[in-house]
Amino acid sequence: xxKGFYALAIAISLLLHGALITAITYGWEASSMPERKAMxxxxxxxxxxxxxxxxxxxxxxxxxxxxQRAQREAEQxxxxxxxxxxxxxxxxxxxxxxxxxxxxxxxxxxxxKEEKTRREKERKEKERKEKALKEQLAKERQSSFDEALxxxxxxxxxxxxxxxxxxxxxxxxxxxxxxxxRPPSARNGMLTRVKINFxxxxxxxxxxxxxxxxxxxxxxxxxxxxxxxxxxxxxAELAREEPIIFExxxxxxxxxxxxxxxxx
Numbered sequence: 719x720x721k722g723f724y725a726l727a728i729a730i731s732l733l734l735h736g737a738l739i740t741a742i743t744y745g746w747e748a749s750s751m752p753e754r755k756a757m758x759x760x761x762x763x764x765x766x767x768x769x770x771x772x773x774x775x776x777x778x779x780x781x782x783x784x785x786q787r788a789q790r791e792a793e794q795x796x797x798x799x800x801x802x803x804x805x806x807x808x809x810x811x812x813x814x815x816x817x818x819x820x821x822x823x824x825x826x827x828x829x830x831k832e833e834k835t836r837r838e839k840e841r842k843e844k845e846r847k848e849k850a851l852k853e854q855l856a857k858e859r860q861s862s863f864d865e866a867l868x869x870x871x872x873x874x875x876x877x878x879x880x881x882x883x884x885x886x887x888x889x890x891x892x893x894x895x896x897x898x899x900r901p902p903s904a905r906n907g908m909l910t911r912v913k914i915n916f917x918x919x920x921x922x923x924x925x926x927x928x929x930x931x932x933x934x935x936x937x938x939x940x941x942x943x944x945x946x947x948x949x950x951x952x953x954a955e956l957a958r959e960e961p962i963i964f965e966x967x968x969x970x971x972x973x974x975x976x977x978x979x980x981x982x
Contacts, residue, residue, distance in 0.1 A: 882956060883967040889952040890914070891973050898943035900977060901935035908933055908977045910940045915970055918961070920954030922947070928972060940975045 911929035914922055925944045930937050957964035 882960060882963060886950075886952045886956050886968055887971060887973065890950050890971065891975075893947045893950060894940070894943045894973070895975070897946045898975070899939055900980065901933070901939050903933055904936045904939075904977050904980060905933075906977050906980050908936055910937050910975045911972065912940055912944070912975065913970065913972050914944060916950070916953050916957075916968060918954065918957035918964065920950040920952070920957070922950070931977075936977065 908931040909929070910927065910931040913924075913926050913928050915924040917923055922944060925941050927937050927941070953964070953968055956968055
């Protein structure tokens with residue numbers, strides 16, 4: 719239909735151009751030449767096909783409806799697969815972020831628990847040390863107090879013991895001197911030093927000269943006087959009441975016997 723229309727339009731255009739050329743030619747010849755009887759002219763029209771000169775629009779290719787539906791379905795499937803992959807990737811991303819948050823929360827809770835446990839341990843350790851220090855100070859104070867009391871008691875006991883020893887020593891010496899018979903060769907100023915060993919009953923088990931006077935008769939007279947007394951009740955009483963003092967101070971006693979009251 720389009721081809722016929724174009725052909726008709728071209729034919730009409732050619733006819734019009736031919737008529738116009740004829741009229742011009744005819745008019746010019748009529749003016750320059752004597753009037754002649756017009757001869758009829760005939761114009762032969764020829765249909766020219768200008769398919770090659772005029773570009774024609776390409777008609778779209780006919781596509782099979784089944785093929786179109788298959789293509790649409792394939793495109794829909796492709797888009798659906800792309801969407802599925804996008805959603806799957808988004809879901810994986812969400813899961814990874816959720817897992818990351820969960821692990822971070824668990825790690826924070828673990829660290830907080832460890833910190834709490836550490837602080838509690840430090841607090842208990844501090845309390846234990848403070849308690850131990852208080853107990854130690856209390857023990858030291860009590861020990862110092864007890865030691866002071868003990869030292870004071872020992873001092874008192876020592877004083878009492880010393881007094882007791884001195885009293886016993888004086889009693890022993892007095893008993894010995896009461897029976898001591900000085901030999902004629904004795905002189906004032908002579909000194910005999912004697913060591914006496916007692917048993918808890920107050921009995922003398924040994925007597926020896928530690929430092930002689932230089933006068934054998936005087937030294938023998940001191941030993942003879944000791945053997946005469948033999949038993950000392952004061953020693954037995956001290957051994958019974960203060961056994962420690964007896965063992966430490968009296969069991970072995972050293973006495974000095976000095977001649978002072980002779981008339982020369």
